[in-house]
Amino acid sequence: MIKRVGRYTLLLENAPKIAGYAAIVGKKENEGPLGGGFDRSYKDTTLGEDSWEKAESRLQKEAVEIALQKARIQPGDVDIIFAGDLLNQCISSTFGLRSLEIPFLGQYGACSTMAQTLSMSAVYVESGAARIAAAVTSSHFCSAERQFRLPLEYGGQRPPTAQWTATASGSAIIMPQSMVIEKENIETKNSKETSLIEKTPVIEAICIGKIKDMGIKDANNMGAAMAPAAAQTILDFLEDTHTLPTDYDMIVTGDLGYVGTDLLMQIMNQEGVKIENLHNDCGKMLYDSKKQDVHAGGSGCGCSASVLCSKLLNDIKHGKLNNILFIATGALMSPTSSQQGESIPSIAHLVHIKGI
């Protein structure tokens, strides 16, 4: 049952589970602080394909395939897949997933897509519209850079507020808690799990954001454009649920980076809601800002997707985190809108994930 609380929040009373999840990244991402924790990484950004767009499509397809494998199901078991990405007409998703033959609903939420696809999947499973749903998104530094900014060959200089688009994909498989898929022997035998604790991440609630536009026009400062949207969604959720930040282990945004995080803290402090000690940002977690020259941190749909589908869900699985708010943020502009002098509308969607 889906229960509406307050103005914006949906409580999912049966809390569907994330039965499988996977993250695939590029070389730079695997060299960062979360390196080694991903399901797969590629040293060659082309993945052997003849374009970066095709490489990104493959990241997305493989992320879904590994997540399905970890959930011990086949593509034919999935009733619906929600997918999206940053490329024009979402071609990473449509080309990446066409061979899977799963009913497909394309989503566009820019870098908020992981929270959006996860939310949609959870609503579909909770309402019985799907028995099993899949969520996936991706980004690729090279395909994004040439589409949104400059040809890579130009060697353009990046301002300090710019964020680095992650070459990464994350996917999650959602099903009811009551659905039990038998473990195959081979899986148990090959398992490298060392933790004694094995919890299951479940989706307790979601909060879909409104578009916020504070008039920021600098396409090299996405963090600043997105911070007000993140603040709004967090505040709406806390008000709707009558909870406090301290009711959660972690409030993790993605991907505000360093500049956007500072701004989020300022807004939250102005609102009298302290989250500093609980807050982290996927754009800060994915790279080592001192060693990896990413300026204001990571970004791209694949940034929060890959951090969620590796570090964060692993920590929930192993009992290190029990109760988190995951708020993915998106800047809803295009090169055309920026060239026409428009500001950057932004959005943030929240997913409340628990380990049980």
Add this chain to the structure above:
Amino acid sequence: MIKRVGRYTLLLENAPKIAGYAAIVGKKENEGPLGGGFDRSYKDTTLGEDSWEKAESRLQKEAVEIALQKARIQPGDVDIIFAGDLLNQCISSTFGLRSLEIPFLGQYGACSTMAQTLSMSAVYVESGAARIAAAVTSSHFCSAERQFRLPLEYGGQRPPTAQWTATASGSAIIMPQSMVIEKENIETKNSKETSLIEKTPVIEAICIGKIKDMGIKDANNMGAAMAPAAAQTILDFLEDTHTLPTDYDMIVTGDLGYVGTDLLMQIMNQEGVKIENLHNDCGKMLYDSKKQDVHAGGSGCGCSASVLCSKLLNDIKHGKLNNILFIATGALMSPTSSQQGESIPSIAHLVHIKGI
């Protein structure tokens, strides 16, 4: 309650109603066979804005505003809006709708977007995830032409298989049948309704399609690329529901145009399912192919959206149609994917609408 039947179909047992709908079009569309039946039309394709993209955003915003007015509600009454369009990063939707402050989930289904946003709205309302949901999409000949094909100033010649992107937007407001909004006196006074019958369109069922790619690479022949997807979704739905084409008053696709329609008939005949006498296509309905020089018919998200949200829903309201299958089709490619030699993956989603 949502009930899954067969492999792909969802029956919505309480059949949420389309409480308001609106279509706005450009000059050419209003000069076509459906002219005069739209809620608003503009002679100037810029709508007085300084870019076609901004004009398209305004089409979308105004379509929502009129639909809300006809449903006798305010933007603040809407719990969620599903919107999408053809422009890169869906900027018609994000910029058009930002001022409405409604929780927003961007959808990307190319020209299938009206069926997709309508489906999502219906699932949200039926499951209780939203009390009231809104669906909207748009396209604009000038913004699409320069993004997907050639600058208008170039005066490129169009092959006979090419379709004409509609300058149009359609929006629908979905709520439970049980929700009754009081009529204001002013509304009744100004009403120009002459029909004695006034039925309500309700959404009985939906069927979400899989991506089909038959290897067609000609971006000037979208109809051919999309026809197999339309056929697949219609066949899946008929099989899931154990119904025959003759159980419906009309099977209306959008927007295969003339070339795609011929191909759809061929495929359906091969499958032994006769739909000729029941079939029409929004791409054929919107323009007069003999007088209006649109070659293979209309296309664009706004084509099927504006035909549904004027002629089709009006006919249901006035009892001329009682039971239709609306199948919007989308070609999920981009200029980049075509330049890279890729084929055109396509999709079709079906919405079963009844008048009660």
